[in-house]
Amino acid sequence: MDVAVIAKEIKRDDLLQMYHYLRLTRALEDRITALYRQGRIVGGVYTSHGMEAIAVGYASALERDDIIAPFHRDMGAFLIRGFTTGEILAQYLGKRTGPSKGKDGNVHMGDLRRGVFGFVSHLADNLPVAAGAALAFKIRGESRVVFAGTGDGGTSRGDFHEAMNLAAVRKLPVVFFCNNNQYAYSTPLRLQMAISNVVDRANAYGMSGEIVDGNDVAAVYLAANRAIARARAGEGPTFLEFKTMRMHGHSEHDPAKYVPRELLEEWKKRDPILKAEQLLTHLGYGEEGYFQDVSERVKKEVEVGVEFAEQSPLPEGPEVLEGVFAIRADSH
Amino acid sequence: MATMAQATEEVSYLEAISQALDEEMARDERVFLMGEDIGTYGGAFKITEGFLQKYGEWRVLDTPLAESGFVGAAIGAAMMGLRPVVEMQFADFISCAFDQITEVAAKNHYRWGAAVPMVIRAPFGGGVHGGPFHSECPEGWFFHSPGLKLVAPSTPYDAKGLLKAAIRDPNPVIYFEHKFLYRRIKSVLPKEDFVVPLGKADVKRVGNDVSVITYGAMVHLALEAAQTLANEGIDLEVVDLRTLVPFDKEAIYSSVHKTSKAIILHEDNKTGGIGAEIAALLAEDCFGCLDGPIVRIAPPDTPVPFSTPLEEFFLPKTNDIISAARKLAAY
DSSP, X not given: OOHHHHHHHSOHHHHHHHHHHHHHHHHHHHHXXXXXXXXXXXXXXXXXTTOHHHHHHHHHHSOTTSEEEOOTTOHHHXXXXXXXXXHHHHHHTTOTTSTTTTSSOTTOOOBXXXXXXXXXXXXXXHHHHHHHHHHHHHHHTOOOOEEEEEETGGGGSHHHHHHHHHHHHTTOSEEEEEEEOSEETTEEHHHHOSSSOTTHHHHTTTOEEEEEETTOHXXXXXXXXXXXXXXXXTOOOEEEEXXXXXXXXXXXXXXXXXXXHHHHHHHHTTOHHHHHHHHHHHHTOSOTTHHHHHHHHHHHHHHHHHHHHHHSOOOOGGGGGTTSSOSSTTOO | OHHHHHHTOEEEHHHHHHHHHHHHHHHOTTEEEEETTOSSSOOTTOTTTTHHHHHOTTTEEEOOSOHHHHHHHHHHHHHTTOEEEEEOSSGGGGGGGHHIIIIIIHHHHHHHOOOOOEEEEEEEOSSSSOGGGSSOXXXXXXXXXXXXXXXXXXSHHHHHHHHHHHHHSSSEEEEEEEGGGTTTOEEEOOSSOOOOXXXXXXXXXXXXXXXXXXXXXXXXXXXXXXHHHHHTTOOEEEEEOOEEETOOHHHHHHHHHHHSOEEEEOSSOSTTXXXXXXXXXXXXXXXXXXXXXXXXXXXXXXXXXXXXXXXXXXXXXXXXXXXXXXXXXXX
16 A cells, blocks of 8 residues: 555544554454463354454444444454443353343344444355345435445355345445455365456446455555445445455364465465554654553453453343344334 | 225235235335335235335335345344335245345344344245245244244235234234235225234134134135034134234133144144144143044145146145044044
């Protein structure tokens, strides 16, 4: 990215805040991984390690009343929408104070009041749902937009295509993105699709698309901004392909031996936090010791969360019976 | 004169559905429709004829041929405060949207507290020479998925009242409307607004000797059988479930307590059907009051066949009910 363009297009404070969320995401997920390895978190742990710039970049570009239907490696989006480290850790520990009250685990959190849809494991399931939220905005003439993502593997599913088509036909204010991290669990891109760039799929639906460096938070932010502006202007949906690399296994139980070490070494040099620090240094933002200060601040924020989560009660068994049906439409 | 004529005018099952949609759309601007060919064409069965002209293209949306896509879209729109009613052109095609219905809509409120107030209309059932892809009764699939409500009206009154209740309910409701009944069943409906509450069965014929627990088009088959049996002194009680989830256990139990004999009748194939669950509940909770075996009448475990003699063999017949009731009455 051209540094002069970034200096012109992104406010200093916004960039510094994005850096903060990159660090907070990394610190929180590292802590979650440690808790998992200690056996204190059960179930799956899917991190955004090395891919933090995607969620931090796009969620920073959205307004508060826009909707996010996150991918499962978008921890930064939850943090930016005000999910506290305590709530998130409570969710991972299966506590009653987590957003799903123990009914679901890990990154499967959602909250309509904060404009975040709960993630569905069936990848791409939330894309038609996102299109429907955008349809509601279009029907009511609101200028809100929806940002919805899946992975490279998820773009093989019918729901991805049905959502893309539906949104394009009706020019809905939605931005679809793909976190292309090269692997769907163990399956490499070449066995997932016969094209090199997922963005080629956008053409088939008459939709604009863009390839974006997913490890560059400024690039993600600016691309998201362009797509959001198009959606708000009534120009319809956009597809963004964020190129990145999954640096950990699919889940933390997975050592990912199927990924060549050299590939990981190469991508390590493009770590999104490293890139952001290079950018900030180049721009002269942040004083001496700033990165270290942020690092300490986010660690504290994570530890406050751990304490809250650990002190929170577990749900009682019979709570399993609650909430199958809604009593009121706004009962959330 | 005009009002007099209106008040006695008979309304078909199909018109009752159409009226419910029209009145709910007029009453609540959040209600909108999505489906294949429902706009310009007015729907494969003409339920929404004239709706596009009346409500415009953003409340009556012709969608691409993508059931999963538009059911998913309905979920999203519902979460944003609208009240979508989507039409499956035939209930059979609901399988394309199975994942969105069972994984997203059904689990949404339970998982993270977001209600999904939406209705899926599904024209179902046989007797119309539709063959394996236009005759199915897929309610059993969804009966087993917690978080969904299912209704299946048998009369114009119930069709209208249940659809209104479904649209006003804060949960995903699948509304199974029987194609065979569309133009065959008519009645006079109240002029004023009314709903039939979800979860309440209706005794369509009061009787003392044998209970027939059923729903949908089979209600009419049971009523026919009851006429013949009445001449033999066998008094059938016909319990119309109307809502399949949550179904009215009390109504079933109270009928079986009275008659001590139960026939469960449905058009979905037998194994693992709704009848199996009702039979199990009767065995668990009403064993002491039964004076004969629980009898299930349902089609064999095959796809719904096309050719007339095959379909006639497949579907339950009045005689099946009559002979079962005779046997039970003799206990």
